Amino acid sequence: MRALVTGGAGFIGSHLVDRLLRDGLQVRILDSLQSRVHPHGLPAWCPAQAEFVRGDVTDKVTVEQALQGVDIVFHEAAYQDYMTDFSxxxxxxxxxxxLVYESIVRHKLPVKKVIVASSQAVYGEGQFECAQHGFFMPRPRSREQLQRGEWEVKCPQCQRVSKPLQLEEDHPNPFNQYAVSKYGGERMALGLGWIYQIPTVALRYSITQGPRQSLYNHYSGxxxxxxxxxxxxKPPIIYEDGLQTRDFVHVSDVVEANMLVLTDARADYQAFNVGSGNPVTVQSYAERLGQAINPRIVPEVTGEYRVGDNRHSVSSVDRLKALGWKPQKTLDAIVVDFLGWVDSLGGAPAEAFQAEQVMRDSGVVQRVNPNR
Structure with missing residues (x-):
């Protein structure tokens, strides 16, 4: 059996490639080696046992050729950043x-399953409950609210601060360019998969971390x-007040989720969250890193915010757990693995320090101005 892994030289894709090879599958990698992610070209971790095709998933001929002789597809290729090149x-x-589905249908390719990488970002500002008015899915917090330094999400009817809920799969609400494009991609896949009876699964990853995570692109987290x-x-710079919550998952647990839905037909034509289900504040996360690296340094809250950031993002993983999946790696293990990865590279490259300035220069990072 042969698997195509688009984005297979990247962070999650490369770990998936390793697992597929261990399971005895033939693997073909399609990757464009974006310079902002792979500035030095093909990474050393790409195994010689896998066939490598350098090309872009937006090129029809390349995609058609990459799909030849393929039984299953893992679509991990994506464009992700905080920049303003929306198109x-x-x-x-x-x-x-x-193009993956267009090629399969047009050429009657015998692809047995497609698994698409989606994102927790499709939930936008999230899901909340007002004590008086109940469940709601808000628009992103307004610039005016953020300029005042009012960080928590409020009920649109009574303007009371509301309770964040775990993100359920049935309530996507994307707004920014990345979220809308990821949701559009998964809907395209699930819809065409259903119409043409190509078993398809979408996996909405929470913040995924571990070895091989790019230290170059601005989205790396x-x-x-x-x-x-x-x-x-230097102290970590914390946006807002540091009490925003996030959900972290280890790359190895993400790989296991992919392997589970590959073989379990109950997953077909559905979207699943892949996360920990555990809320972690950005402040506590920064402190955890500080304890591991330099306990004397205290994180700094600067009175800035990042345009497009949501306040709380913690996914419910009950749907995937019902199929037998469960995250194995704790947050401490995630931090240890990532720091070990950075150390193995001899530290972070110079580009890692430029991301914040680039975002400021492009207007993505803004400062609170209560008098505005």
Missing amino acids: QFAQVNVTGIS ICRIFTSRLREG
Whole structure:
């Protein structure tokens, strides 16, 4: 059996490739080796046993050729960043998966299953409960609210601060360019999969961390950014007040989720969250890293916020657990593995320190101005 892994040279994709090879599958990797993720070209971790095809998922001929002789597809390729090149998100994250199905249907390819990487980002600002008015899915917090430094989500009817709920699969509500493109991609996949009877599963990853995570692209997350500053003896910069919550999952648990839905037909034509289900504040996460790297450094809350960030994101994983999956790695294990990965590289590269300035220059990072 042969598997195609798009984005297979990347963080999650490469771990998936390793697992597939261990299970005795033939593997073909399709990856464009984006310079912002792979500035040095093909990573050393790409195994010689896997066939490597350098190409873009938005190129029809490339996709058609990559699908030849393939039985299953893991679509991990994605464009993710905080930059304002909005059209690129749709081009890669929607067109890319569309071409996979277009090629399968047009050429009657005998693909048995497609598993699509989606994102927790599809929930937008999240799901909340007002004590008086009940469940609601808010729009992103307004610029005016953020400028005042009012961080918590409020009920749109009574303006009371409301309780964040675990994110359930049935209530997506995407707003920013990345979230909308990922949701569009998964809907394209699940819809076409159903119509043409190509078993398809979408997996909505929470913040995934572990070895091989890129230290170069701006989207790589707070672990990389905080670690880079702590290694330089500088305090981690915390946006808002640090009490926003996030949900972290180890890359090995994400791989196991992929392998489970590959073989379990009960998962077909559905979307599943892949996370820990455990809320962690950004403040406590920064402190945990600080204890591991330099306990004398205290995180710094600067009175800034990042445009497009949501307040609380913690996924319910009950649906996937019902199939037998359960995350195995704790947050402490995630931190240890990531720091070991950074150490193996000799520390974070210079580019890791430039991300925040790039976001400020592009207007993504803003400062609170209560008088505005």
